[in-house]
Amino acid sequence: MNFNQNYKNLFCLVENVLVSQGVNTLVAIYINLLVNLSILFLLILLTKYVIRRFVVETFKTFTDKTKTTFDDFLLESNFPKDVGQIVPLLLIYYSIPYIFADFHFLLKGLLFLFNIYVIILAVWIVRSLIRTSRNYLMTREEYGDKPIESYSQVVLIILWVIGFMFIFAEVTGRSVISFAISLGAASAVLLLVFKDTILGFVASIQVSVNDIVRIGDWITFSKYGADGNVTEINLATVRVQNWDNTFTTIPTYSLISDSFQNWRGMQESPGRRIKRAIYIKQSSVKFLNQEDLQEFRKIKLVSGYIEHRQAEIDVYNNKNNIDKSLYLNGRNQTNLGVFRKYADAYLHEHSAINKDLYIIVRQLAPTAQGLPLEILCFSKDKRWENFEYITADIFDHLIAAVPFFDLKLFEAPSGDDIKNIKLESTGNAKRD
Template identity: 40%
Template sequence: MFKRDAIEAKAAPAMDFMGGFLAGQPEWVQALAGLAILALAAAAANFIIKKVILRAAAPFLDQRSDTVDRAAARLANVVPALIVSSGIGLVPYLPAAVITVVENVASALIVVSIAFAIAGGLDYVDERYRRRPESRSRPIKGYIQLLKILLFVGMAILVIAALMEQSPLLLLSGLGAMAAVVMLVFKDTILSLVASVQLTSNDMLRVGDWIEMPDLGADGDVIDIALHTVKVQNWDKTITTIPTHRLISDSFKNWRGMAESGGRRIKRALLVDQNSIRFLSADEVRRFRRFSLLDAYVARKDEELARWNAEHAGAAQDPVNARKLTNIGTFRAYVVGYLHAHPRIAQDMTLMVRQLPPTSAGLPLEIYCFTNTTAWSDYEGIQSDIFDHLMSILPEFGLHLFQQPSGLDVQRLLTEQGADSAIHH
């Protein structure tokens, strides 16, 4: 009753004003005319702000982003809504219920416009931050998303309060009884927030890191870190989306340390046929002196063995008791020298050639070293060149690679047996 009287009292001056122009017209005509004037005023205000004021201010805004323009446009929607909210009560002969509904809807639109404008401002803050170098190691997108969630929850409460003409505090008091439901609904958000804080504070993950999570099918570069998800672009250009909290609950491999070290590890073995391992004859030892990578090694070992054999002359009389060079040891020394002389191998990192325990597939001779680049294509090329050379020069040492017999080997054996049988007959 009191609200209706207030509305009628506010509308009285407008009715008198409209009466001067529409005297004698029906009430519904005067109401439509008032609504038309109100709509024109709101449209004019919207046009002036967006097409005149914002365009004039555009040169002073960030030219590299349209986020600010969108946020300003959303904020500009507040002015037409304010005009409608303030002017609807001035339209004559409108029912009180209609005025109330329009005012409530306009108030709700004002709240929504302000909330979306603030959200746009938060997006711009994140966009500006991502231009800074430290943003790769300390992303804030997760925190921005959390603030936006809180903002939209508050917006929803205020919109409902405006539409229902109730105090927001009354709605908030009702949420206390729904705390368990709210915790259930936002369980993933809470887990993701905790995970984001841990990932960021411990510097466990950055945009651009190469990570591996085989259980989730992720093997590639991190392209986005958000509140709920982390996006990984795999090497086949597919995208794997990982829940943020899984990066805390599950283990993953981060290759950032390798990238920052400047070197990438080569760890591969040659399987040497153990039947080809033997001692070297004196002629073979002299022949290896022509290898520039082995000259110093052979000279040093030759002197060392000659001194030992001279000191143990009695034992050295029988060749079985004398110390000799082996072809596998000499080849191992050659590989070490080759790697030290290689221009693409990092000399300040671990470099060794070692024997692993013998297996039924041969004796593994493992090359363990690091390239001086982390680029994948370069790394594979360097590794392939090294093993191309080692496999090609292996026969020079009387050694052979182990390989399971193939169909060609069986065919060659049968051919040789057939030839021998023909000769005997």
């Protein structure tokens, strides 16, 4: 009792001194309040500095020396900083009743806000522990095939529900148990009335927790005709600005219920994929004779390849006594094979292609439109306009290079081609 009285007298010290000096009582009370608040504010700043300077830094030093990664994840989740807020809160909790002893109307409101903040801080601290446990377990080999992410999402949702229940109970002045019972009885009606809101709320939590979509991401959502950058994400809808500057609105819950394409991975990767084929007329593919090889040796990018490859072929054919009076016998180079090597060498020489990623020139299965020769590589520049320029530059060159290898590109005949054939046939018939 004496301790509480002494503690109270300490907070009224300035007021008592001023009153004893003849200052008006009301003025003394307000000056006393201002001084106490200033001292409390300085104490909170000092406490936070000490915690940040010593406690948090000590925790960082401790994590650097331990072998386990659990404490590293605790540090990443700001757990020490969140826990460090408890000491300033205790200062506030034990000081407010004495500071605002003469202001009962303010004291009640401040205690209410204090309780709300304590609930939120408790949820925040537990959330840090859940995220730390999730990240730590995902690094353990024995949990590699377990859906740890899904489990943590469920726990986080339950945690926030409990937190909101305590907040509502604090606002309404009812106990948490009675509030939960009332909420359970009205759940059927709430689910019916707020179905879209609840779906959007759950979806927004999952989108945020799983980092499915961010503002600024380029997404393609064929079902809704969306193809562009995400400009807004809220509880009910996601707004996408398409490349033609129109806007498409997508329900938030469709991001977790339907399939769509997010191009963020490409934008964050070291290259953007180029995948396109040119179609070779199959009748133009042939074996190369000595005259052809001599001519193709003039092409710088494949001259070394032709020499090395032909030496291997000659050794094989001579060793096995192959009759080369017929080109079909034994091993031979083809104009398509040399052109394929040329395309590969050209891509490796191209300054805009990322050499650390795949560079593949391959044949696909023959089609009615010819033999597809597919180019698969990655451009360094991922910006759309520059990517298209690089792609066009590559295929401009390769298409122009095809005739130098005695190859022909397939192209379906147009109306003029058919008309010219008919005219030639008619002219030949008249001459006959």
